[in-house]
Amino acid sequence: MIKYEMIANKIRERIQKGEYAEDTLIPDQVTLSKEFGVSRMTVKKAMDILAMEGLIFRKRGSGTYVKKNALLNSSDSNAMEYEGLTKQLSGYKVEGKAISFNVEFPDEKIREALQLEKNDPVYNIVRLRLVDGKPYVIEHTYFPTALVPGLTEEILNKSVYEFIHQNLGLSFGGAYRKIQAVKPSEYDKKYLACQENDPVLEVEQIVHLEDGTPFEYSRSRNRYDTRSYTIVDIQRRQK
Amino acid sequence: MIKYEMIANKIRERIQKGEYAEDTLIPDQVTLSKEFGVSRMTVKKAMDILAMEGLIFRKRGSGTYVKKNALLNSSDSNAMEYEGLTKQLSGYKVEGKAISFNVEFPDEKIREALQLEKNDPVYNIVRLRLVDGKPYVIEHTYFPTALVPGLTEEILNKSVYEFIHQNLGLSFGGAYRKIQAVKPSEYDKKYLACQENDPVLEVEQIVHLEDGTPFEYSRSRNRYDTRSYTIVDIQRRQK
DNA sequence: AAGTGGTCTAGACCACGTT
DNA sequence: ACGTGGTCTAGACCACTTG
Numbered sequence: 001m002i003k004y005e006m007i008a009n010k011i012r013e014r015i016q017k018g019e020y021a022e023d024t025l026i027p028d029q030v031t032l033s034k035e036f037g038v039s040r041m042t043v044k045k046a047m048d049i050l051a052m053e054g055l056i057f058r059k060r061g062s063g064t065y066v067k068k069n070a071l072l073n074s075s076d077s078n079a080m081e082y083e084g085l086t087k088q089l090s091g092y093k094v095e096g097k098a099i100s101f102n103v104e105f106p107d108e109k110i111r112e113a114l115q116l117e118k119n120d121p122v123y124n125i126v127r128l129r130l131v132d133g134k135p136y137v138i139e140h141t142y143f144p145t146a147l148v149p150g151l152t153e154e155i156l157n158k159s160v161y162e163f164i165h166q167n168l169g170l171s172f173g174g175a176y177r178k179i180q181a182v183k184p185s186e187y188d189k190k191y192l193a194c195q196e197n198d199p200v201l202e203v204e205q206i207v208h209l210e211d212g213t214p215f216e217y218s219r220s221r222n223r224y225d226t227r228s229y230t231i232v233d234i235q236r237r238q239k
Numbered sequence: 240m241i242k243y244e245m246i247a248n249k250i251r252e253r254i255q256k257g258e259y260a261e262d263t264l265i266p267d268q269v270t271l272s273k274e275f276g277v278s279r280m281t282v283k284k285a286m287d288i289l290a291m292e293g294l295i296f297r298k299r300g301s302g303t304y305v306k307k308n309a310l311l312n313s314s315d316s317n318a319m320e321y322e323g324l325t326k327q328l329s330g331y332k333v334e335g336k337a338i339s340f341n342v343e344f345p346d347e348k349i350r351e352a353l354q355l356e357k358n359d360p361v362y363n364i365v366r367l368r369l370v371d372g373k374p375y376v377i378e379h380t381y382f383p384t385a386l387v388p389g390l391t392e393e394i395l396n397k398s399v400y401e402f403i404h405q406n407l408g409l410s411f412g413g414a415y416r417k418i419q420a421v422k423p424s425e426y427d428k429k430y431l432a433c434q435e436n437d438p439v440l441e442v443e444q445i446v447h448l449e450d451g452t453p454f455e456y457s458r459s460r461n462r463y464d465t466r467s468y469t470i471v472d473i474q475r476r477q478k
Numbered sequence: 479a480a481g482t483g484g485t486c487t488a489g490a491c492c493a494c495g496t497t
Numbered sequence: 498a499c500g501t502g503g504t505c506t507a508g509a510c511c512a513c514t515t516g
C-alpha cells in the first residue's frame with residue numbers, strides 16, 4: 001500500500017539475493033524513481049529506511065552503496081534480543097511456570113519506576129522459565145493494576161502484551177533497560193539451581209506505553225551460562 | 240542552516256522549558272509551518288526527529304502530544320552508556336594504564352570477528368582503567384594493523400577514535416555488542432582485584448566503519464559492583 | 479562540468495479521530 | 498463535516514565528489 005515501504009522491501013530483497021552486491025553502488029535515486037514510477041522523494045524515503053537498518057550508506061556526490069556484511073547485520077533495525085541456547089531453541093521444549101501471582105502495595109523503588117502514588121496497588125508476578133526441563137530465567141514483574149484491569153493467571157500464560165494490545169487498545173512506546181552482573185540470591189539458588197559462586201545476569205526493565213506512561217517494571221535473572229544480551233547499534237545521524 | 244533541524248531544536252527547547260507541557264497537544268503542523276514560514280513537509284521532518292528522540296508521539300486524526308516523562312527519557316535518541324559510579328564521576332580522578340601493547344596474529348575467533356585473512360596481523364592492547372585509584376575495568380582490544388597504520392602507545396593514551404577520524408578520514412557505522420555475566424579469570428583477579436566468587440560483567444563489542452568494515456574487536460571486563468549497562472530503546476515504527 | 483544525494487516547496491489526496 | 502497527521506508529486510536549488 002505505502003509506496004516507499006514497498007520500494008524498500010524490493011531493494012532489500014535485491015540486496016539479500018545478491019543482485020546488488022555488497023560493497024558496490026546501487027542505482028541512483030533518479031534511475032530508481034523512473035523504474036518504480038514514483039518521485040525521487042519517495043525513493044529517498046525508501047533509502048532512509050534501508051540506511052536505518054544498516055544495509056546501505058550514502059555519500060553525497062558519490063552514490064549509495066551496499067554495506068559490507070550487510071547480510072550479517074541485517075537483523076531488524078536496532079533489534080535487541082536475548083540470545084543463548086535460545087538461538088537453536090526450535091527443537092526444545094519451552095515451559096513457563098508461575099511461582100506466585102499477587103496484588104500488593106509496591107515499595108518505594110517500584111513506585112518510583114512506575115510513577116505511582118502511595119496507595120496504588122500492583123500485580124506482582126514471579127515466573128520461572130524452563131527449557132528442556134532446565135531452569136533458564138526467573139522473571140519478577142510488576143504491573144499497575146489500574147492499567148491492566150482483569151489480569152488473570154490464564155492470560156499470563158498466553159501473552160500479557162497481546163492482551164493489552166487487543167483488549168485495552170494500548171501500544172508500546174519503548175523501554176529503559178539496565179544490565180548488571182550480580183551474585184545469586186537465595187531465590188536464584190533455589191529456582192535457577194545456581195551454585196554459590198555462579199554469577200547471574202540481571203536485566204532490569206521499565207516498559208512504557210506510547211504516551212510515556214510506565215507500564216511494566218521487571219527484573220529478569222538469568223543463568224550466566226545460558227543467556228546473554230545482544231545489541232545491534234546502528235549509527236543514524238552523520239555530522 | 241538546515242531548517243527542519245532548527246525547528247526541531249526550537250520545539251525541543253519549548254518542551255524542555257515547559258512551554259509545551261507533558262501530556263498535552265502541541266500546535267498542529269499547519270500552524271507551525273505558518274509560524275516558521277516553511278512548508279508542512281519541513282515541519283513534519285522536524286517532528287520525525289523529536290518522535291525518534293522519544294519526546295512526542297502522534298495520533299492520526301487527533302494531533303501531536305508531548306509524552307509523559309519526556310524530560311526523563313530525553314537522553315539522546317537510543318543512547319547507550321555505561322553507568323556506575325561513573326555517574327557522579329566529575330570529582331574523581333580517572334586513570335588509564337596500558338598493561339600490554341603487541342602486534343600478533345589473531346586466533347580464529349578474532350579473525351572471524353574482524354573478517355581477516357590468515358596472515359593479517361592485529362594490534363592487541365590491554366588497558367586497565369582506574370577511578371580514584373580503584374580498578375574499574377580491563378579492556379582487551381584488537382585493531383587490524385592494516386586499518387590503523389602507525390598506531391602508537393601515545394595515541395592510545397589520547398583517543399584512538401579521534402586519530403582515526405582526523406588522520407585517516409574514516410567514520411563509524413555502528414557496533415554489535417554482547418553482554419554477559421561471567422566468572423572472573425586469573426587476569427581479572429589480578430588487575431580488578433576480584434574475589435573468587437565476584438561476578439564480572441563482560442561487554443564484547445565489534446565496531447564497524449561506515450562502509451561495514453569491522454574495525455575493532457574488544458572485550459571489557461567490568462567489576463560487578465561499580466558498572467552496569469543501560470539502554471534506552473525507543474519504539475520507532477508503529478504498525 | 480556532470481552527476482550524486484540532501485533539502486525544500488506548494489499543493490494534493492488519503493486515513494483516521496473528534497465533533 | 499471538519500481537522501489532524503501521513504503520503505506523494507514535480508520541480509527547484511544546494512553541497513559535494515568525481516572525472
